[in-house]
Amino acid sequence: MTSDYSRIEKAIEFIHAHKLKQPLLSEVAAHVHLSEHHFQRMFSRWAGISPKRYLQFLTLEHAKVQLEANVSVVESAFAAGLSGSSRLHDLFISMEGVTPGDFKTDGEGLFIRYGFHETHFGFSFVATTDRGVCKVDFINNNDKECSAAVSQLQKLWKNAELIHDQSATLGVADALFSAQQDALTLVVKGTNFQIQVWKALLSIPPGAVTTYQAIANAIGKPKAVRAVASAIGANPVAHLIPCHRVIRGSGELGGYRWGLPRKAAMLACESS
Template structure:
């Protein structure tokens, strides 16, 4: 069992039993570690203790974030106007595949891809000359299957493996803002006009905040389109860069996630626990 798999299992256990605040020894035993080793591993992963995590793991947190209507869709993307700790949220430029590229199935497009270990598990990244076209969690599938899915989306593209060419995306996701030296990240993704509109709306949800499917539908001017919004959220091709993990059900329940509910919860809390104070 990898370190992330142990953490994921622990997160799920703590979430399911949060109402009774399980002791450190109990959670450690659940993932077959001593309390000392589990505490150390958890702190390395989350930057905080299991006890603090449990204190944050409440339905009230989700409810408070859902009530914060004003900041969900109005906040600026500009890094000069925000004190967000995650630089990539404000330096992501979304560019859709052109009709010609869609018809040509990526003919002549050079695509470099790579597999990278991260605190949230193995991630697969693919980039073109115009930007990032795929980011997903890949540790629950074989490499051949993941690459095959990429090839099915770009059947005439020229694929080549290069972790060196894709590593900058992982740096953007997990490095400190002060350490990020590149300019804005560009996304090169394929989607319908409605999907693109939903993905742009997701980019306006601040790190550490959550929105419901119905809130996004209302913000887009389609108050009865919650189901369609959910489908668009689920079709997001670039995990974390377009933050579909910040969308939950109106009740406060997690809702769906392509890579599983446990992973969604892990991403949410990783993001929450790694926020830095806003700039004054």
């Protein structure tokens, strides 16, 4: 699975870099050292759409169509009290900030179980507590990055006890990209402003996109676009808090903490 994603990621990078030239299937296949037939089958199996359709998705015109159709999703969701606007938010994902006591003690008495898992979009680091999921990162599968992920988690929760437990986090990893997810609760540590932004992200339905400005409007701080972007970049739970669904007002995909090809791939898969 991870090796397939690695090849697909290289293909996505190539397609994204050359999208204005509309590269042929043969050119993309050659870039990842596969035959056209093998590449077409691998890409379609992985993404659920053909390389040609994926290229169409990446064009600026397509992004603008999505933007025009969905820019008001977050504002509408807030106006309706976040009710009925998002299947993902209503049925699968709920989120709570840590208590003031947890924040003050840096997780003293808290047990956090973590594990490393292969997923549809690459190797991941997952951490969970008895109250819910507190961390999901995409990392490279090597000792250095695995060790760094654990160190960063310990830095965030200085007094918590970290336990390597693959079985405890396997269910979360399996649910990340499952169409039939069990209900998941997220427990996150952030400022009040960050948590406001992360909650707003949960109201964006799968396959839709919105903008940084729309998120700022939705939380009642229309002039805080840069702060919103910063809060989105600090998202501690990849994919489940869907920061990949926020793009620039111009229609460009913008940046993504876990790699622009991964962001583009997630949006394409959700759209398909």
